[in-house]
Amino acid sequence: MFTSSDEKHIFALSKTKVFKIPVQSCSEFVTCGWCLFTKDPYCGWCFLEERCSTRDACPANKEWISASSGEQCPHVEDITPTAMSVWEIETLNITVSNVLQGVKVSCLFHSNEIEGDFNHTEKAEVSSDGLSVKCRPTNISAIENKIKGSLEMKIAILANSSTTTIEGKFTIYRCETFVRCLDCTAKNWKCKWCPFSNQCTNRTCDNKSINTTEDCPRTINYTVVANGQDVVHDSDGSVYFSSGRSYTINITGTNLLEPKTTLNSLKYSCKIVVSGTHDVWFNRTYFNHGSLVCFLGKEGLSKITSQKDKLVATVQLMWGGSPVYGVAEQGFSVIIYTCDGLTKPAYNCGHCKSFALYQPHFNCQWCGKACVDSNEICNNTACDDPIITKVYPLSAHMNATTLIEITGVNLGSSFNDTIDSVTVAGKACDSIESGYIPGIK
Structure with a gap:
């Protein structure tokens, strides 16, 4: 193998042929990233012409970045300011990684975060050392009404009207x-x-x-009280509201504002948001020495659950028409229920009584012929006799051990009620706890 006198080619010989092969294939790499990734000592990025080439093929040698030098592709190193208001458009000072002397430079502002892409080009001013650019996005006023909150605006530095990809970004906001x-x-x-x-x-x-x-005002914690006692949560931390009770929510926070007493001034209010139906506002919400107290009467809850036995809802604290930031901003989840609706079927005393043992977050009791809130005064809590509605199977081999399922109503309110309580043909039947459903099976 031999090298040409200009060191641009090598010659390789076979038994029958001589091959002349370039020592580099820079033009195959169409992006700066791929060009420099090769680390080819013959190649570099000619960034004003946007191509990978040898040093001598790049007209302005000082704008050639060697692939073997470890340098980065042309990029924006700093932009100030990083954000500006639509009402106060400022001149951007942009520091670039490569010298831009002796070329015409412009700034292309563009964003695809709004309806209809925004593209706007402005002439740029280059510093004497060629390492910083100044330009001002004067046409922002054309999209100010489309900006909701903030908008990321990209800026591309174009040299000699090329598509040079020196890009940065800043933020436009509308207070x-x-x-x-x-x-x-x-x-x-x-x-x-x-x-x-x-x-x-x-x-x-x-x-x-x-x-x-x-x-900023924010909520930190809340407690829910019914009948002078904190409400029982389930194992997941969910809060349960009975439609037969009134509730008070105590909310603590920081920087909570004391409402003004003047007419039409903003006030605090609590509401229950029921997905897919409607909102129910608490009867009263008042400021109490830096914290808040919300009160909801049972008549409001009974309206929510008039059509369903159980609903998932959210409690929110509002200041005027906006949620207060913190634990109550997105709202904390509550499950609103009716005792008679939970009981399956509604006349199943055993199922109703099982809540006290297995699901104590449901405040229910049996009273006469219905399952009601345990806060109600009741003189008759006794259950009627069990009713069997199904037995399966209806036959079995006399010498075999057979699993029998019995379903019905009032089949006890706890597993202990079934021990030594079932006989088949006069023989005791051992109850299986894993298959027991209180009051039902």
Whole structure:
């Protein structure tokens, strides 16, 4: 194998042929990333012409990045400011990794986060050392009404009208479109939250203003009380509301505002959001020395469950028309139930009584002929005799051990009720706890 005098080719010999082979194949790599990834000592990225080439094939040698040098592709190193308001468009100072001297430079602003892609080109000013660019996105006003909250805007640096992919990004925001204190103050933006009007603005609030997320009102914890006692949660932590009781929710938090007494001023309110149906507002919500108390009478819950035995709902704390940030912002889940609706069938005393042992979060008791809230005064809690509705199988071999299923009504309220209580043809039948369903099987 031999090298040509200009060292651009090598000659390889076989028994019958001589092959002239270029020492490089730079043009095969169409992106800067692939070009530099090869680490080919002959290749480099000629970034003003957007191609992979040898050094001598790149007209401006100083803009050639060697694949073997360990350098990065051309990129934006810094943009200031990183965010700006639609009402205060600023000039961007962009630091680039490669020198842009002696070329015409422009900035292409584009975003696909809004309806109808936005593309806008502005002439750029290059610094004397060629390592920084200044440009101003003057046409942002054309899309300001489409910006809800914030928008990521991309910027591409174009040299000599090429498609040079030196890209960066910054944020455009519109204060008045933020609907939460947390979003309004989350970044180092020129926005402030006006809590007594529930608005974000870049101007001055009429009363108090909030400038940082740490000062936003937020809820921390809640307790639910019925009849002077904390409500029992199930093993998953879910809260259960009986339609036969009234409930008080105590909510603690930080930076909770004391409502003004003037007419039309914002107030706190609690509501139950029932998916797919409607909202039910608590009867009263009042501010109490930095915390909040919400009261809901049983008549409100009975309206919710009039058509169903059990509903999954959410309790939310509102300030005016907006949820308060914290544990109550998304709301905490509650399950609203009726005792008679839970009992299957409704006249199954054993099933109703089993709740106290197996599901104590259901506050139910048997009273006469119905399952009712355990808070009701009742003088007759006795169950009627068991009723058998099905026995399976109806036959068995006399010398075999047979599993028999018995279903019906009032078949005990706990497994212990069935021990030594069942006989078949005068013979005791051993109950199996794993197959027992209180009151039913």
